[in-house]
Amino acid sequence: MSRGPRRSGSLVDALVGGKPLPGGRVPDADELRVLRAAIDLRAAHPAAGLPSEGFVARLRHDLARELDGSPRRTAVSRRAVLAGAAAAAAGAAGVVAERALFPGGSRSADQVALDPAAGQWVAVATDADLDGGGARRIETVGLVGFVAQAPGGVVAVSGVCTHQGCLLRSNDESRQLECPCHQTRFSREGKVVTSELHPAPQPLPRLRVRRRNGQIEVLAPPS
Amino acid sequence: MSETPADDRYASWDEVYADNVVRVYRLLFSRVGNRPDAEDLTTDVFMAALGPLRINASKGEVRAYLGATARSVLASYWRSRLGVEVTTIDDDLAADYLAAPPTESDAPARARRLLNRLPERHRRILELRFLESCSIKEAAQAMGISVGNAKVLQHRALRMAAAAQEADS
Numbered sequence: 001m002s003r004g005p006r007r008s009g010s011l012v013d014a015l016v017g018g019k020p021l022p023g024g025r026v027p028d029a030d031e032l033r034v035l036r037a038a039i040d041l042r043a044a045h046p047a048a049g050l051p052s053e054g055f056v057a058r059l060r061h062d063l064a065r066e067l068d069g070s071p072r073r074t075a076v077s078r079r080a081v082l083a084g085a086a087a088a089a090a091g092a093a094g095v096v097a098e099r100a101l102f103p104g105g106s107r108s109a110d111q112v113a114l115d116p117a118a119g120q121w122v123a124v125a126t127d128a129d130l131d132g133g134g135a136r137r138i139e140t141v142g143l144v145g146f147v148a149q150a151p152g153g154v155v156a157v158s159g160v161c162t163h164q165g166c167l168l169r170s171n172d173e174s175r176q177l178e179c180p181c182h183q184t185r186f187s188r189e190g191k192v193v194t195s196e197l198h199p200a201p202q203p204l205p206r207l208r209v210r211r212r213n214g215q216i217e218v219l220a221p222p223s
Numbered sequence: 224m225s226e227t228p229a230d231d232r233y234a235s236w237d238e239v240y241a242d243n244v245v246r247v248y249r250l251l252f253s254r255v256g257n258r259p260d261a262e263d264l265t266t267d268v269f270m271a272a273l274g275p276l277r278i279n280a281s282k283g284e285v286r287a288y289l290g291a292t293a294r295s296v297l298a299s300y301w302r303s304r305l306g307v308e309v310t311t312i313d314d315d316l317a318a319d320y321l322a323a324p325p326t327e328s329d330a331p332a333r334a335r336r337l338l339n340r341l342p343e344r345h346r347r348i349l350e351l352r353f354l355e356s357c358s359i360k361e362a363a364q365a366m367g368i369s370v371g372n373a374k375v376l377q378h379r380a381l382r383m384a385a386a387a388q389e390a391d392s
Contacts, residue, residue: 011372011383013359018350020259026306034378035309037385039256040337041353043330047258051248055262060240063269067236210270212263 005076012038018047020213062153111190114143114158119208119219120169127214130154135170135177135188142186145207146170146177150189156207156218163201177204231281232261234272242282242323245291250290250320253330254297254310267296290317340387347381352377 011031014021014169015038027035042048125147128148135148137159144159144167159168159177166181177186184195190204208219231264235266247268252261272292276285294312301308320328338346344366352361363373 009378012377013255016356018258018356020257021255021304023304032307032309033385034381037381037388038353039254039310040388041334041349041384042256043253044334044354045356048252048330049249050245051262051265052258056244059244059266063240063273066270067273072273
């Protein structure tokens with residue numbers, strides 16, 4: 001016999017309340033039928049037609065950051081800005097020229113996104129964790145890093161210094177990430193702020209990050 | 224080699240997005256029944272699809288690609304949320320929602336027709352809960368019954384609605 005209203009009730013309640021479906025135990029056949037009927041009935045609700053206010057604009061903004069900030073495209077536009085035959089002639093020449101021009105720092109052209117081939121999204125913090133304005137150190141499957149609130153949204157970077165692999169520390173006062181080995185300092189977006197090294201180390205790899213149900217998730221290597 | 228005429232192509236990812244974001248949202252809402260999940264999944268579709276997308280493909284190809292991405296995003300969602308595939312997106316459904324010009328969805332009318340097939344009290348509880356978003360307590364009050372009775376009535380009404388749907392298909 002079916003379990004009656006108790007279990008499928010919580011799934012239906014979530015739908016009716018306009019909330020996300022809670023995870024949990026696998027529903028049985030009866031609960032599934034009830035859930036499907038409830039989903040179909042929700043088609044008549046006004047929310048079926050349009051997302052919440054601001055959603056379309058916010059997603060567009062986040063997509064722009066993802067797409068236009070990709071290293072390959074940024075590199076192309078940097079080379080276009082540098083102009084000159086040497087920069088345009090070959091990739092290697094362009095890279096060398098950039099470093100000679102900016103010995104104290106590295107260009108964002110070199111920043112990469114940590115992009116595992118079969119990555120998994122892992123919750124590493126809550127929205128509340130970032131409220132204080134600090135950078136939160138995260139450690140999860142296959143990576144360590146820092147997550148922080150930035151003007152455009154949440155930002156996450158690898159916490160391993162790109163010079164020799166020392167683990168960085170967060171300085172909440174200066175809002176920077178510091179390497180204890182040679183005192184290189186990175187911004188929370190991963191750019192090199194100061195370095196005594198020549199040439200300066202690469203910027204920190206960005207981690208792909210997103211918000212889900214009040215949680216901050218990063219794309220981590222497969223476990 | 225045939226060329227895709229210019230007006231059958233999107234000029235930029237911006238256009239792909241503007242033309243399709245609400246359609247993708249509606250498609251996903253019809254599969255998950257709630258706005259927060261539909262928005263999250265819409266985000267997943269565009270995050271996954273826009274990078275690899277060939278901008279100079281035809282609009283039909285772009286929409287087919289978005290539909291395929293939505294299918295797999297939805298499957299992933301069910302797997303991680305409930306461990307079973309509750310709803311799916313087949314080619315026809317994707318085409319309905321992503322077609323141009325956009326077709327007026329008849330899902331609301333179908334939901335209405337489904338409700339109209341139920342006995343009075345069963346229809347009423349579902350209207351109160353699904354169309355008017357009443358809490359169980361409010362619905363019980365409106366119908367002059369106890370909360371416990373309202374829960375049982377709702378459950379039975381949903382099972383009747385499910386049976387009616389299955390009889391149709």
